[in-house]
Amino acid sequence: MKIYFAPLEGVTGHIYRNAYEEFYGKGRIDKYFVPFISPNQTNGFTAREQRDMNPDNNVNMPLAVQIMTNCADLFINAARLLYEKGYTELNLNLGCPSGTVVAKKRGAGFLSVPDELDEFFAQIYENELLADKKVKLSVKTRLGMEEPEEFDQLLDIYNRYPFEELILHPRVQKDYYKNKPRLEYFEKALEKSTNPVCYNGDLFTIADYRRFKERFPSADRVMIGRGFIGNPALIEQIATEESRTATTHEDTTCLRQFHDRIYHEYLKIMSGDKNTIHKMKELWFYQKPYFDNADKAFKKIRKSRNMAEYEAAVQEFFAQAVPTERDTVQFTK
Structure with missing residues (x-):
């Protein structure tokens, strides 16, 4: 495929x-x-x-x-x-x-x-x-x-x-x-x-x-x-x-590294912290349905207004988030 x-x-x-x-x-x-x-x-x-x-x-x-x-x-x-x-x-x-x-x-x-x-x-x-x-x-x-x-x-x-x-x-x-x-x-x-x-x-x-x-x-x-x-x-x-080569890793560990790479690269090219945070919130919208036990952290991410608030909310998320394998997912705003 x-x-x-x-x-x-x-x-x-x-x-x-x-x-x-x-x-x-x-x-x-x-x-x-x-x-x-x-x-x-x-x-x-x-x-x-x-x-x-x-x-x-x-x-x-x-x-x-x-x-x-x-x-x-x-x-x-x-x-x-x-x-x-x-x-x-x-x-x-x-x-x-x-x-x-x-x-x-x-x-x-x-x-x-x-x-x-x-x-x-x-x-x-x-x-x-x-x-x-x-x-x-x-x-x-x-x-x-x-x-x-x-x-x-x-x-x-x-x-x-x-x-x-x-x-x-x-x-x-x-x-x-x-x-x-x-x-x-x-x-x-x-x-x-x-x-x-x-x-x-x-x-x-x-x-x-x-x-x-x-x-x-x-x-x-x-x-x-x-x-x-x-x-x-x-x-x-x-x-x-598909029997292709797959690399096993802890999902949240890799996701944190992935998040940080994107976040810091956006900070380099975007004007203002708010614009970067807005871009990151778009990613979190799609990721939220795949996690349990992180509603409070997601809410803090959504409401964050500056880098300090955003980074603290992200830290809280990765301290408690549990990825859950799901049969189906729905994205709702």
């Missing part, structure tokens, strides 16, 4: 990716996806995007850069700039359900105009970078905007083009991340897609992974995001399941 690390805007930047690979990935993640960039008319990237894509910040790490746009010319310009930096695999974001994104017909919003989407693909595949296979393109998609039946037309469109793979999150845009993934549509994609199909959605525990493999024995690739962020050691559990 190929294992991919999903992009999550504001979370899985190069600092997080490098720390994760060092402490947990250890060569077992087959591909990391850079959170989406949005090319603009100036044909440039923001300072944050340039830093995140800098090859010096992504050494010895298989990487695909995600792009979010509905303009073929902007996509081609971005592809050219990325190719010049050495990136040969791109991913088109057709899955982001954010209202502000969808209103501009980007992300999942692009699915609302399938004819325009088809024309977009036709145009970009006329460019020599894709036509000559200098750059590979994968697509991350949802089933549609309103109803899952929209996927039938979308799959017909996808089948006209030679994607590296089709990554399917089997929800519609209006679901956001609620309701359950519609696995019957992933099954349909496996049967009818002319491109390799990768599954994405709600693989949070090793039990989830086992259930998925049992239901879809022919599936050969999955993308995991929130599950790895919440429980970084999930990759080791999967590695053991």
